Amino acid sequence: xxxxxxxxxxxxxxxxxxxxxxxxxxxxxxxxxxxxxxxxxxxxxxxxxxxxxxxxxxxxxxxxxxxxxxxxxxxxxxxxxxxxxxxxxxxxxxxxxxxxxxxxxxxxxxxxxxxxxxxxxxxxxxxxxxxxxxxxxxxxxxxxxxxxxxxxxxxxxxxxxxxxxxxxxxxxxxxxxxxxxxxxxxxxxxxxxxxxxxxxxxxxxxxxxxxxxxxxxxxxxxxxxxxxxxxxxxxxxxxxxxxxxxxxxxxxxxxxxxxxxxxxxxxxxxxxxxxxxxxxxxxxxxxxxxxxxxxxxxxxxxxxxxxxxxxxxxxxxxxxxxxxxxxxxxxxxxxxxxxxxxxxxxxxxxxxxxxxxxxxxxxxxxxxxxxxxxxxxxxxxxxxxxxxxxxxxxxxxxxxxxxxxxxxxxxxxxxxxxxxxxxxxxxxxxxxxxxxxxxxxxxxxxxxxxxxxxxx
Amino acid sequence: xxxxxxxxxxxxxxxxxxxxxxxxxxxxxxxxxxxxxxxxxxxxxxxxxxxxxxxxxxxxxxxxxxxxxxxxxxxxxxxxxxxxxxxxxxxxxxxxxxxxxxxxxxxxxxxxxxxxxxxxxxxxxxxxxxxxxxxxxxxxxxxxxxxxxxxxxxxxxxxxxxxxxxxxxxxxxxxxxxxxxxxxxxxxxxxxxxxxxxxxxxxxxxxxxxxxxxxxxxxxxxxxxxxxxxxxxxxxxxxxxxxxxxxxxxxxxxxxxxxxxxxxxxxxxxxxxxxxxxxxxxxxxxxx
Numbered sequence: 001x002x003x004x005x006x007x008x009x010x011x012x013x014x015x016x017x018x019x020x021x022x023x024x025x026x027x028x029x030x031x032x033x034x035x036x037x038x039x040x041x042x043x044x045x046x047x048x049x050x051x052x053x054x055x056x057x058x059x060x061x062x063x064x065x066x067x068x069x070x071x072x073x074x075x076x077x078x079x080x081x082x083x084x085x086x087x088x089x090x091x092x093x094x095x096x097x098x099x100x101x102x103x104x105x106x107x108x109x110x111x112x113x114x115x116x117x118x119x120x121x122x123x124x125x126x127x128x129x130x131x132x133x134x135x136x137x138x139x140x141x142x143x144x145x146x147x148x149x150x151x152x153x154x155x156x157x158x159x160x161x162x163x164x165x166x167x168x169x170x171x172x173x174x175x176x177x178x179x180x181x182x183x184x185x186x187x188x189x190x191x192x193x194x195x196x197x198x199x200x201x202x203x204x205x206x207x208x209x210x211x212x213x214x215x216x217x218x219x220x221x222x223x224x225x226x227x228x229x230x231x232x233x234x235x236x237x238x239x240x241x242x243x244x245x246x247x248x249x250x251x252x253x254x255x256x257x258x259x260x261x262x263x264x265x266x267x268x269x270x271x272x273x274x275x276x277x278x279x280x281x282x283x284x285x286x287x288x289x290x291x292x293x294x295x296x297x298x299x300x301x302x303x304x305x306x307x308x309x310x311x312x313x314x315x316x317x318x319x320x321x322x323x324x325x326x327x328x329x330x331x332x333x334x335x336x337x338x339x340x341x342x343x344x345x346x347x348x349x350x351x352x353x354x355x356x357x358x359x360x361x362x363x364x365x366x367x368x369x370x371x372x373x374x375x376x377x378x379x380x381x382x383x384x385x386x387x388x389x390x391x392x393x394x395x396x397x398x399x400x401x402x403x404x405x406x407x408x409x410x411x412x413x414x415x416x417x418x419x420x421x422x423x424x425x426x427x428x429x430x431x432x433x434x435x436x437x438x439x440x441x442x443x444x445x446x447x448x449x450x451x452x453x454x455x456x
Numbered sequence: 457x458x459x460x461x462x463x464x465x466x467x468x469x470x471x472x473x474x475x476x477x478x479x480x481x482x483x484x485x486x487x488x489x490x491x492x493x494x495x496x497x498x499x500x501x502x503x504x505x506x507x508x509x510x511x512x513x514x515x516x517x518x519x520x521x522x523x524x525x526x527x528x529x530x531x532x533x534x535x536x537x538x539x540x541x542x543x544x545x546x547x548x549x550x551x552x553x554x555x556x557x558x559x560x561x562x563x564x565x566x567x568x569x570x571x572x573x574x575x576x577x578x579x580x581x582x583x584x585x586x587x588x589x590x591x592x593x594x595x596x597x598x599x600x601x602x603x604x605x606x607x608x609x610x611x612x613x614x615x616x617x618x619x620x621x622x623x624x625x626x627x628x629x630x631x632x633x634x635x636x637x638x639x640x641x642x643x644x645x646x647x648x649x650x651x652x653x654x655x656x657x658x659x660x661x662x663x664x665x666x667x668x669x670x671x672x673x674x675x676x677x678x679x680x681x682x683x684x685x686x687x688x689x690x691x692x693x694x695x696x697x698x699x700x701x702x703x704x705x706x707x708x709x710x711x712x713x714x715x716x717x718x719x720x721x722x723x724x725x726x727x728x729x730x731x732x733x734x735x736x737x738x739x740x741x742x743x744x
Contacts, residue, residue: 008567015556094616
């Protein structure tokens with residue numbers, strides 16, 4: 001019985017979108033945007049650049065359009081019907097208000113599933129077509145295809161056990177009595193770690209560095225392993241650096257690839273699939289060939305470390321997982337909109353819901369404030385003294401940062417756009433956090449308010 | 457069908473106070489009214505604009521919560537879903553989804569009543585025929601005239617074969633024939649034991665069909681009783697007889713004046729405009 005009623009409300013929502021030409025307008029907007037945007041935005045004229053633009057801008061465009069529409073339909077779904085009194089004939093029927101809320105939510109989600117499926121189809125078709133129809137050499141096309149139209153698992157270099165190393169080093173310094181005065185053991189260890197990291201990632205002329213990666217369990221199935229890396233120079237001028245990558249653990253399995261890179265520019269290297277056949281640990285060495293006295297520094301920040309992209313699965317499956325994560329975000333937005341609509345009139349509900357979205361969009365600043373504990377970095381002098389009001393606002397930022405963290409962390413767009421895998425773990429997290437927790441909280445609040453609301 | 461005491465709607469000291477944003481009393485729309493509506497009767501709630509009849513109806517429908525007092529509908533609180541399953545409501549305006557056709561909207565409401573399969577089809581088709589919308593069944597409601605939309609409103613109200621029917625201005629927007637059909641339909645439903653509560657300004661219609669009425673003014677019930685009791689004037693009689701010769705009539709009038717001390721008023725019996733309209737239209741050759 002409940003299913004019949006809820007489904008009836010859901011289908012009514014879908015039918016309204018179809019008959020009022022909302023679905024048609026949205027579909028037209030999506031198709032025009034998804035096809036037109038990559039044509040309008042100029043890339044770096046490389047095939048890889050074109051594909052990255054297609055994947056980044058189309059996914060972002062579809063996510064933005066669907067987010068705004070979902071919020072708008074959600075807000076109007078309840079409040080507009082209360083306002084024009086169409087709910088008089090629905091509320092007076094034998095259905096619970098939660099069934100009405102749920103039916104509306106389901107209806108919005110059916111529309112979103114249809115529009116996301118269309119989005120996925122267009123993105124996939126455009127990406128494949130762009131590579132196939134490109135004038136670039138076959139090798140280049142294959143390389144771009146391997147890089148972007150394949151989901152890759154990311155492997156980071158195995159990091160040394162810094163604490164163990166520093167403990168040992170500290171002990172040696174203590175024994176030799178070379179600890180500076182007024183320095184605690186903890187402070188010394190911290191300083192040692194920083195110095196060791198700098199040492200590890202600083203590559204002098206003719207110098208080199210060795211990275212080790214844990215080999216993935218899955219087969220590469222004939223696809224290339226891809227190495228992404230970037231160096232920064234200690235010199236302001238950006239002269240190219242000649243080097244050689246040495247792949248493989250033993251001389252019998254080793255091969256060399258000569259490269260010339262500009263500092264600060266991200267570089268990609270296709271390693272083929274041969275290197276995946278040896279032992280459990282894959283070593284990759286970088287050897288500078290130039291004798292220039294330019295010091296090349298590889299930053300210790302983990303995001304600057306090289307990463308090995310290992311083939312994981314098809315682009316289409318990855319895109320589907322990514323779109324599922326986006327669908328989970330839309331599920332939350334629909335719940336948020338409906339909840340606002342249960343309490344407020346349509347324009348006010350839309351305003352409140354958009355305000356929340358804008359706050360979420362400013363999560364970068366929120367994160368900065370929450371983690372740094374200051375509202376801005378002063379140009380000169382010490383940070384100003386915080387008042388009780390500052391502290392109160394800071395705690396609000398902490399609270400809001402905590403709430404929005406799953407929303408900002410669960411963003412599949414950068415992963416889809418760079419050929420990285422949208423993991424099953426991420427999709428499950430999106431389902432759990434955004435649908436299971438956030439949408440449920442919004443639903444409970446919305447239904448409670450709706451139950452208490454008089455419809456006079 | 458009804459309750460143990462035979463009361464379908466029972467209100468005791470029912471009060472509704474509308475409050476402002478700060479929860480301060482703004483308007484007392486209904487002021488401690490007592491109401492008893494029995495099974496099988498057609499009850500009329502009359503009153504000028506702002507008298508509280510719509511507020512009372514909304515409380516019975518569970519759309520508004522009483523500020524104080526007791527209200528039971530079919531023996532239960534009005535917001536109970538089980539009550540709504542036995543209730544049908546037709547609002548004053550046709551608050552229908554304009555992009556749906558007559559059949560689609562009735563199917564939608566039938567789904568909300570939990571009807572399915574052959575029963576749903578039978579009810580929807582039967583009501584489409586009963587309210588005279590067979591030819592327009594697949595047209596969107598947005599293209600309907602007000603009267604046609606009212607017919608859909610009436611059909612949706614009867615989908616669940618309700619025990620209690622609540623109607624707000626049921627004949628508003630209907631032509632006299634449709635109006636007569638609706639009144640006949642309501643009288644038929646009452647004969648089948650259905651309880652009907654009507655809010656209306658159309659006093660003639662209410663007089664035609666209501667068993668009992670209550671007149672509300674400023675949130676209070678001023679008068680309540682059977683239509684017959686309220687309309688009857690025990691000191692006056694109306695006598696219809698074939699027109700006698702002038703001399704005979706004069707003698708009769710003189711005699712009555714002598715006996716009662718008041719000169720009787722004499723006029724011709726006439727038909728109502730409604731009966732003339734119905735007769736003219738139904739007998740016209742172009743009428744199907």
